[in-house]
Amino acid sequence: MERLRKIIEEKIDISESDWEIILSKLQYQEIKKKDFLTSTSAIENKVYFILEGVFRLFIELPEKDVTIDFGFPNKFLSSYSSFLMQQPSVSCIQSLTTSKVIFITRNDLYDIYKETTAGEAIGRLFAEEFFRYKSKRELSFMMESPTERYLNLVKEQPQLILKIPQKYVASYIGITPQALSRIRGKI
Template sequence: MSKLRSYLETIVDVDDADWNYFSSRLIKREFPKKNTFLKTGNVENYISFIEKGCVRLFIPKAENEKEITFGFCLQSEFVSAYDSFLTQTPSLYQLETLIDTTLWSISYADLQDVYRKTKIGNTIGRFTAEKLFLIKSRREQSLLNESAEQRYINLFHDRPNIIKHIPLKYIASYIGVTPQALSRIRKRIY
């Protein structure tokens, strides 16, 4: 939990009273590798900070090779099916751990309470929402304006730790190409 406090203190000064109130509502959740902890059709009830691990956001398909990976969240990042969380409606996609993962999670109801009763709640909520929006916006613009090769290069420039944890088939899906096309891109680059 100390990683979460350190991360939050890069955003806003966190006094002990606010931290104690906020942290008392956190739930530690641990998942093994390849665990789908939010399935399509379920409502996302948590926003979580990844203490350690890696999570993939994807749209499942009948054939696993056709699944669409559209996001990754790594250690010291927040993860959620955020649209489902905000609207409290069923998720259209799934969240899956790629390695053993530890999350510090807060429920929707508890987060609303933190917003009302602490000085830091709204600032943290706004910052998190803005960060998630920017990630989504950059990805959309990248898909519309850049070649697959440039998307691959940018991914590792912006998030170099991805190669350590994420299988190439998921990276291929994320940048919008087949695994074979990604192999050709990698040969040209390296």
């Protein structure tokens, strides 16, 4: 919980009384490898903070799954549009490793908005983090080659990238596993 507090306090001042309220709303969960946090058509009710492990956010299409995101330690994760709009999720979140998370439910987050002075700023922090990441990802598809996208992922998470099956990495950067093998061979 202290790691989460430190990350939040890098951007927001939180009083001790506010932190006590926030702490009372946070929950801890251990997730087995291949377990799902969110499934397609379920309404997302939680925002997660990853303590340990790697997650894959993907969309199930008739012909294949498309990986749209990975979740790594010290990052927030959610099917955020479903969380905000309370509509069925179009994506799934699956743990690729044994993992540990802290989460907050939507109702508890809204209670924090009402009960603390830092609550609205925390909500804004979640929204800005999700927006910043999605914008960066969209720009990478418009401005970078698959090789550059792969190298950026390796640079961001050099140890954890080894725990992700190659087919998911390839899907994430928008190429086939064979094309990823060629890129890796050249590097």
